Amino acid sequence: MQNFMQDIRKDFPALSQQINEKSLIYFDNAATTHKPKQVIDALTTYYEKFNANPHRGAHYLSIKSTEIYEDARETVRKFIHAKSSKEIIFTKNATESLNILAFSYAMNLVEEGDEIVVSILEHHSNLLPWQQVAKLKGATLKFLYLNKDGGIKDTEIESKITKKTKLVSITHMSNALGNINPIEKITTYAHQYGAKVILDGAQSVPHMTIDVGKLGIDFMVFSGHKMLAPMGIGVLYGKEALLKEMKPFLFGGNMIEYVYEDYASFAELPFKLEAGTQNVEGALGLMTAINYINEIGMEKIQAIEADLTSYALEKLTNLDEVVLYGSKNSKDRGAVISFNIKDVHPHDTASILDSYGVAVRAGHHCAQPLMRYLEIPATTRASFSFYNTKEEIDFFVESLKKVRRWLGYGS
Amino acid sequence: MQNFMQDIRKDFPALSQQINEKSLIYFDNAATTHKPKQVIDALTTYYEKFNANPHRGAHYLSIKSTEIYEDARETVRKFIHAKSSKEIIFTKNATESLNILAFSYAMNLVEEGDEIVVSILEHHSNLLPWQQVAKLKGATLKFLYLNKDGGIKDTEIESKITKKTKLVSITHMSNALGNINPIEKITTYAHQYGAKVILDGAQSVPHMTIDVGKLGIDFMVFSGHKMLAPMGIGVLYGKEALLKEMKPFLFGGNMIEYVYEDYASFAELPFKLEAGTQNVEGALGLMTAINYINEIGMEKIQAIEADLTSYALEKLTNLDEVVLYGSKNSKDRGAVISFNIKDVHPHDTASILDSYGVAVRAGHHCAQPLMRYLEIPATTRASFSFYNTKEEIDFFVESLKKVRRWLGYGS
């Protein structure tokens, strides 16, 4: 394990930096992860050897770019166990994927009086698009609330998802608390009423094996940058029959069949939903990142991250000055820990930790309604990746202990 | 000049490749350009030393990423001579920028019976969004047609832009023919009637000095990948007062102020129009590309490209088997040459040239209505960048001469 970790960390140049004369401890992985040199090198090679506009050219570089782009699509398909590569649409991030679903799918599905169900845990990106649809269509947005543990109870699901529900859009793993939601239960329940289920996989796809078929979901979204790939590339997965019904979201080059002055017909899936020049290098980066993850093995990644999380949870539970949010049971959560230090605003905590080289996030984590629900203005969040270590957690905890003193409290 | 060119070409690793055992001659620059090593290195450094989610974190890497992203915005602002960096919105490509304008601006501006004016030269990306707006609003899409030279005559402008016109969206330089349109005339004329003008600068921003104020336009769009930067980054420029009126296009993280369960207020410009995690490395790549262009100097770039274009035009004019499209006058055009070889379909031409290592494009160039207007199914297109050379043009012309023979014609 020791050696394995040393090897792994060598793959990530950013991890061996000094920040403020301290070794960087990067615990902001839920925001974005660092990139292994395999991904960085793949991009460099792409620029040096390939780089052309795919799908449109008869020349060598264009053919290569097309191959790379479509290989990336197939790699994503396998990774999430989708049936067909037509079900994989490349977008710029999870947020765009959700907006496509809101405006090109839900706007045609939801009618006045219908209900859309989300949870109070949602990231703004999985909330604002539904507020828009609800407003424009005269539908109602309903929230699944949490029990004390941060979990969603069966009774909550059963009472909120009803025959009025047309759509459930829910996060798999909360970026703010780390909680993992009971997706299979929700899909089974939603499908009873014929409602469609969208999974926000931004936090789960990077950290657990995903089988869209087993989960029973209709759509899923995620972002490359949270899973070792570059920013600027995201994915929208949808069941082929459903994507087929959808009208295009962006209109322009690449997504057309015939174009007349006053009329145009559109290409088949997946191209119908990919307008303009696509981010080929982003797709290549995502493919390379997935290959990297597969090489380590998702099960190993999950085991390492679960181990780090329970180690950190235990240490933090032992600190009197720390208030923890989210499930106490590390089985119900991913590698995200939200907490506060008594009497200290999370921004001060984050700045002080930063001075020790420890990068954590402070704020509402794009989940203002959740913060309001928990009656806290903000939290401090430490989120781990498989490349983090227990030694880093030890140092982080030691640094945390100094925070109150910096702010003039006895301890 | 000789030495300068040698130095420049060394900056572009992709240019010194062998393709099919021939030296690559890359004449598909209107589709996408290659990237100088300065850009590639900037990305590598970013991944190795920075890389974090901007605008949300109190830690060092996040602060650096924020700085890089906002520096990039300021660099773009200066490059196109916009007044404020609030006028610069980062998007994924020119196509997305145009869709934002269609759905977040034009849909609120255009009413039944109004007219939207485009030209018959438009790229599908600057046509399909307007078809949608026209259809959804019951407005009429009007086309500026061409004279024999491929130019748009004053009388055409004067007869098509009328008091019914609400919006003119026009390409600065045609990607299919190379023609440069008389933008100042169009804006002056459109503004007389209070119509707004959108400039599709996808082909012009990479190749000429742009001053949005002098051009008098209201909005402009372009893509990074056509100007030495990566794919996945584009720009929407708009006058601040106009962008301010616009409703958001994508909804989610980053573009909010306050979020409640059933309601959200939005951030100020430019953030209101940038939802979700942005492509920071793309913005950095664009900034580095602009710095590279500035270092050479846009005037020098223009001079080199004009020289290459007239050299090639002259050579091609002398070939009996070549039919040229677009203006005969190299002053009215950018570094794009569209042509066909008699009796030969452009796809065959492109494949044969490819076997000589010459990368050109064949097809409708995302301008089907133009092809139909010109009554040709497709053209072959050679498009130059300042890093191309006359020797490359010589070789290209020699290879062209062999095309008819490959297809069994005497010469």
Place this chain on the structure above:
Amino acid sequence: MDLNSIYSELILEHSQNSHNYRRIDAPTLSHKGHNPSCGDEITLQLKLESEIIKDAAFSGVGCAISKASTSILIDLITDKTKQEALNLVDTFIGMIKREVTNEEELEILEDALAFQNISNLPARVKCAVLAWHTLKKSLE
């Protein structure tokens, strides 16, 4: 890439002044195939008499490869049954996709074997298969 194997005598012959490039009077089937990304557009006309393709012809625009492929297809299917023609299409598509590689099986393609190496030119595969897909659609 070996251009000679693509722009071969046979293919050039069929791409220029093909005897199949004409119109049939009163065809029983007429189907348009298109390749929007290239602008290729080919109309295939068939005259069927009780399951037998008695006559076939094409018109439209296309590159040398798509025209030759169409013309060779027509030679091949004339006087064949619908079922035989469909079988030829499947074998041809199989050959292009490198799924059918058995030489004996491929033999029935006769002149159409000239396209065996088209997958070395991935950008042109669409041109080679256009007419075959069109035939399949029109017969089904």
Place this chain on the structure above:
Amino acid sequence: MDLNSIYSELILEHSQNSHNYRRIDAPTLSHKGHNPSCGDEITLQLKLESEIIKDAAFSGVGCAISKASTSILIDLITDKTKQEALNLVDTFIGMIKREVTNEEELEILEDALAFQNISNLPARVKCAVLAWHTLKKSLE
């Protein structure tokens, strides 16, 4: 980065149990300032008597820096004229942006000089200026 210069005695004193953290009866002006990205929300209350700020106080939530900055601001503007207060705000913002660097000019900021180095902590600049911007908006 020198944390000592940020979390100094003075700032800590003002951020905890500040004597200005209270409510005024019948304020003449009450203005809410917020920093959505952090969740900071501060209400500034003023009692003006013919252009003189007779009393000022704040309430709300915020980090140590925003609370200290607010409290120090309040000490500074109490018994000053509106014009003097606005001048202090401009000088303070100028200092933070490193546009005003002349020491004599900065002297009027007194305790607020403690924030001179906050720009070394770019993520916290917003916290330090929140109250000052809020005051400016409320007076204008």
